[in-house]
Amino acid sequence: MSTSIPIPLTTLFANLVLSVPGTPIPTGLTDMVLAINRNVGTNSLDSEPTATFTLTAEISLDGGATWDGLISGTFVGGVFRDLKGNILEVSALETSLYGDPQSTLRQIRGSFANGPVAVSISGSLTVS
Amino acid sequence: MAFVQGKAGTGSVGITSLAVTVTSNPTAGNLLSAGAAIPDTTGLAATETADGAWSVAINHVTTNAADDLGILYKANTVGGLGAKTVTVSWTNAANQAGVTIREDSGVLTVTPLDKTGAADATATTTVTSGSLTNTGSNGDLCIAVPSASVSTNQTWSNSTAGWAVDVNNSPNASYDAASASRYQTPAGAFTTTWTLSTSADLSVAVATFKLAPPAGGGLPVFNPGATWRRFYMPAAGHAFPGTTPNAANRDNPVSLTESVGPASDSVVRAWAGARAPTESVGPATDAVTRVFGGTRGPTESVGPASDAVTRAWAGERDLTESLGPASDSVARAWAGTRGPTESVGPATDAVSRALGAGRGPSESVGPASDSVTRAYAGSRAPSEAVGPASDSVARAWAGTRSPSETVGPASDAVSSQLGHPRSTAEAVGPASDAVTRAFAGTRTPTESVGPAADVAAGVKNAGAGVAGQDLVYLDGLTPWPHQTS
Numbered sequence: 001m002s003t004s005i006p007i008p009l010t011t012l013f014a015n016l017v018l019s020v021p022g023t024p025i026p027t028g029l030t031d032m033v034l035a036i037n038r039n040v041g042t043n044s045l046d047s048e049p050t051a052t053f054t055l056t057a058e059i060s061l062d063g064g065a066t067w068d069g070l071i072s073g074t075f076v077g078g079v080f081r082d083l084k085g086n087i088l089e090v091s092a093l094e095t096s097l098y099g100d101p102q103s104t105l106r107q108i109r110g111s112f113a114n115g116p117v118a119v120s121i122s123g124s125l126t127v128s
Numbered sequence: 129m130a131f132v133q134g135k136a137g138t139g140s141v142g143i144t145s146l147a148v149t150v151t152s153n154p155t156a157g158n159l160l161s162a163g164a165a166i167p168d169t170t171g172l173a174a175t176e177t178a179d180g181a182w183s184v185a186i187n188h189v190t191t192n193a194a195d196d197l198g199i200l201y202k203a204n205t206v207g208g209l210g211a212k213t214v215t216v217s218w219t220n221a222a223n224q225a226g227v228t229i230r231e232d233s234g235v236l237t238v239t240p241l242d243k244t245g246a247a248d249a250t251a252t253t254t255v256t257s258g259s260l261t262n263t264g265s266n267g268d269l270c271i272a273v274p275s276a277s278v279s280t281n282q283t284w285s286n287s288t289a290g291w292a293v294d295v296n297n298s299p300n301a302s303y304d305a306a307s308a309s310r311y312q313t314p315a316g317a318f319t320t321t322w323t324l325s326t327s328a329d330l331s332v333a334v335a336t337f338k339l340a341p342p343a344g345g346g347l348p349v350f351n352p353g354a355t356w357r358r359f360y361m362p363a364a365g366h367a368f369p370g371t372t373p374n375a376a377n378r379d380n381p382v383s384l385t386e387s388v389g390p391a392s393d394s395v396v397r398a399w400a401g402a403r404a405p406t407e408s409v410g411p412a413t414d415a416v417t418r419v420f421g422g423t424r425g426p427t428e429s430v431g432p433a434s435d436a437v438t439r440a441w442a443g444e445r446d447l448t449e450s451l452g453p454a455s456d457s458v459a460r461a462w463a464g465t466r467g468p469t470e471s472v473g474p475a476t477d478a479v480s481r482a483l484g485a486g487r488g489p490s491e492s493v494g495p496a497s498d499s500v501t502r503a504y505a506g507s508r509a510p511s512e513a514v515g516p517a518s519d520s521v522a523r524a525w526a527g528t529r530s531p532s533e534t535v536g537p538a539s540d541a542v543s544s545q546l547g548h549p550r551s552t553a554e555a556v557g558p559a560s561d562a563v564t565r566a567f568a569g570t571r572t573p574t575e576s577v578g579p580a581a582d583v584a585a586g587v588k589n590a591g592a593g594v595a596g597q598d599l600v601y602l603d604g605l606t607p608w609p610h611q612t613s
Contacts, residue, residue: 072213093139095138
């Protein structure tokens with residue numbers, strides 16, 4: 001059974017970091033997705049082509065005492081379309097979790113580190 | 129040799145780099161590699177904090193709609209926490225990106241990359257790499273990564289014999305990424321085929337890495353004193369190529385075809401064995417010492433001798449050896465014969481004339497300087513000039529005066545004791561008391577003598593007297609007591 005931590009619509013000023021707090025990972029789950037909506041708010045990523053930001057997801061195997069990297073990606077603002085011309089509205093990172101899937105000590109957290117341009121975002125951190 | 133661990137990470141929409149963290153800290157000495165599937169691999173690079181930048185094994189730009197592919201690697205990783213998170217980056221922001229990180233052991237730690245290849249296929253469910261032939265002496269680790277024009281929610285598989293899919297996150301809503309491998313021992317030709325669960329444009333990239341010798345292995349140490357036995361095991365289904373070995377004949381030679389690759393330049397010539405017909409030796413390098421006692425082969429060549437070649441070398445020069453002109457610093461004491469091509473410039477003034485050898489035709493000597501001593505016993509050359517004798521030339525000089533030499537009028541200091549009659553033209557001034565007439569020569573016509581002084585008036589000349597017998601008188605004076613009469 002998957003679980004999702006919502007990231008409410010937020011406008012981040014330049015160089016600020018939005019953290020998604022640590023959340024226990026239900027047993028038996030093996031994957032995670034950190035997703036950000038690009039076309040929300042007054043300073044959407046689609047409308048800020050010079051914006052840059054970094055998404056990061058981390059995992060803890062000891063109940064949140066220590067944290068280790070899972071995945072991280074650097075992104076840019078602006079409009080992106082698929083081969084059919086459709087605008088792609090979600091930026092995301094996805095990878096598998098590690099550690100014992102049956103452990104109740106595993107936790108996950110995420111962050112959105114903004115660059116030099118203020119942007120508006122919303123999204124979610126989902127474990128499945 | 130083994131696949132240690134691997135992980136896939138994917139990103140989408142506007143992404144320019146992706147950092148993927150593997151489960152455990154990599155072990156030092158292992159091979160780390162990354163497969164990257166991105167629409168545009170321009171500027172593709174990988175790094176982690178322990179080892180720094182990685183090398184690109186292959187960067188394949190596809191010819192169809194499938195994503196471009198790259199394989200990057202770091203041999204002999206430092207390992208540890210710093211090598212756990214690998215960041216793969218590229219230049220142009222991508223709509224989707226798939227990265228697979230893997231750690232493998234048993235690979236050469238220095239220059240392990242052997243072969244790379246890639247292939248594209250259009251509107252199909254399978255893509256097969258072109259045939260590659262590995263060269264690793266211990267076999268190769270082969271790694272293959274795929275990409276497709278439909279990159280989400282499809283399943284990758286690879287059922288090629290000998291291959292294992294080590295990393296595979298497909299089907300995946302973000303990106304379908306996978307990596308497969310096989311250990312090919314011994315090295316040889318191979319292909320691999322990826323299959324996607326739907327028809328699309330597909331691509332595959334392959335990189336192979338040479339395996340390290342097995343632990344505890346390596347070349348056997350040859351012990352000349354040991355007794356060596358020959359044992360050959362025929363392949364399954366083949367008869368033994370000779371007499372079946374037993375306790376009695378196990379040392380009998382068995383005919384096998386041995387092949388030896390070309391000798392490398394590093395083969396020492398001291399090797400005493402006979403070369404096989406297939407062995408070749410490149411031209412000798414300049415570093416080959418001439419003290420080598422063997423005979424040069426027909427294919428060996430020697431460049432022109434350098435100036436540093438000492439002339440003391442006793443051997444004969446080869447026809448292809450040349451020597452530049454001798455430098456001025458070549459000692460003339462050199463006893464050998466100069467070659468036709470050797471030239472010597474004019475001798476410098478500093479060349480000592482004491483040199484006993486004959487001067488060459490091209491040698492020239494300038495006029496003797498004034499400081500040349502006349503005591504020099506040799507003959508002057510026609511070009512040597514001598515100025516007029518200076519006044520300081522001693523008149524005691526026994527030679528004959530030249531016509532150009534002049535003597536001024538006799539000075540009063542000329543002695544008056546001249547024993548011969550004065551000539552008519554001679555004028556004698558008043559004799560001074562100090563004048564001695566002992567001058568034995570003849571006066572010239574231009575010499576003049578003034579009137580005799582009073583002190584000479586009493587002198588009478590007895591005419592032709594005989595020395596020791598004639599008596600000379602001085603009027604009014606007492607004869608000299610010691611004169612005879």
